[in-house]
Amino acid sequence: MIEAVGLTKSYGKTLAVDNLSFSVPTGRVTGFLGPNGAGKSTTMRMILGLDTPTGGSALIDGKRYRDLHQPLRTVGALLDAKWVHPNRSARAHLQWLARSNKLPAKRVDEVLEIVGLTAVAGKRAGGFSLGMSQRLGIAAALLGDPQVLLFDEPVNGLDPEGILWIRKFMHRLAEEGRTVFVSSHLLSEMALTAQELVVIGRGKLISQSSTEDFVAQATENTVLVRGPQLGHLRTALGQAGASVRDEGAGLVVSGMDCADIGELAARTQTVLHELSPQRGSLEEAFMQLTGDSVEYHTEIADAPTPATLVPAGK
């Protein structure tokens, strides 16, 4: 269980993380979602004791990371796959890590086997592709067989095969009953991987809920109604309990399906030019929720969907 209470980090006048409180339940995969620059990495670094919070605290099983004895046995983390000396072999990298937490040397070969790097264990890590580096990073995270795992943007920049591998791996870790906290700026990815979601924007908590709830809320069905005279219909819809908002010349109705709205329109003798169901995508919903909290807006009219916008990460 990871618990952040009032976590705050400021760099001069810039507030990177702003009074953030959330909890990551034991034995589940929790997604940590937010646009680029929302403060995900900073938060993870504070949880792991690398950065000192300006205020608040982050506890893992009730302890600060820096107070953990042999922390690799409790927490495994992959923040950046490139945190490896390029001239050191993959095996040597894992050897010094294992030694630092008094883990048996044979554990190095075990984790190399788990991530499928046995064949290249003696090769210098600097020559690894991103996918291989990512595997090495995961091997390092698994060294101490920890119950808590943190991954920062693990699928970033990976090819589809690599993404699939990571995704399966997360599921496997969760099935083994481990607590997994994984950050991403891709909601679609998180919808496939995470059971719980912590969503932040501009360093502030936007929501914490199960992925199901978040997706249900995010993909709420609405109906677009257009016509020359919608006044009566609008009143009738309101009375029938639907929520209505204006969009251009039309209305967006939620809480009622097309059939019911059509009936109401007939009863109020309203001419309709359009009656069409709208299904919001996950990305749109995510944008809606976090839209105000994206740090660097691009002023592009009719911007492409975020899914195609965001290859880069930290």
Add this chain to the structure above:
Amino acid sequence: MTLLAVERIKLFTTRSPWWCTLIALVLTIGFGALMAGTSDEAIAPLNVAATQFGYGFGLVVVMVMATLAITTEYRFSTIRATFLAVPNRPSTLVAKATVVAVLAAVVGEIAAFGSWGIAGAIKPNVDLAINTAYEWRAVAGVGLVYALSAVVAVAVGVLIRHSAGAIAVLLIWNQLVEPLVQLIPRVGDDIHKWMPFNIANKLVTGNPDPTTRDVLQGPPPSDAVLGPWPAIGVFAAFAAVLLGIAIVVANRRDA
């Protein structure tokens, strides 16, 4: 012990320490051979101190090695991986400084006795027996100076974090600031007497045996006013204070 083993693995699984060790040995022993080969019995006979002519050059290389041992950790963020594995930053950095200092000491002793040995091999007729305390310090003292200088270099590396910056500071300080400070009118000489590397140098070159010491031979002598052992004690304290500052800074700073 665990942390020492960790830092030992880290140090010897990269290439730069091996290269630096090799270069330091070639430089110092090479100069020892050069001094022996070019010495002229009629003008200035070879002596023990003269065989250590290259010790200052080796010192520079050893400090580069020590700096790289820590700055490459910042360069490749393995320092973060280290702090994740061992959140106790002071212990980690002390272990790092210790391992690097031990390597520097070993390099220093091999360089010193290697230079002395090769000189003896080239000029077998010259008496190069190490008899006096001064001669012992001139040879065996090299390892101690290298070790403490390596600690200074690690501390500077932690504080500056960038290889180029840290190496530049150390080399400019050692090679330019300390000699050039003497050019300041009136006070320059007095300041120079208390410059740290000049003080360290006193161990190896200080209190010469007047019968064997020729100023033209061997490394330039130190003009520090302290005796050789108090001098190296002051330099050790200087290294410890600098490392202490570096540890406090690293402990408070975001990794």
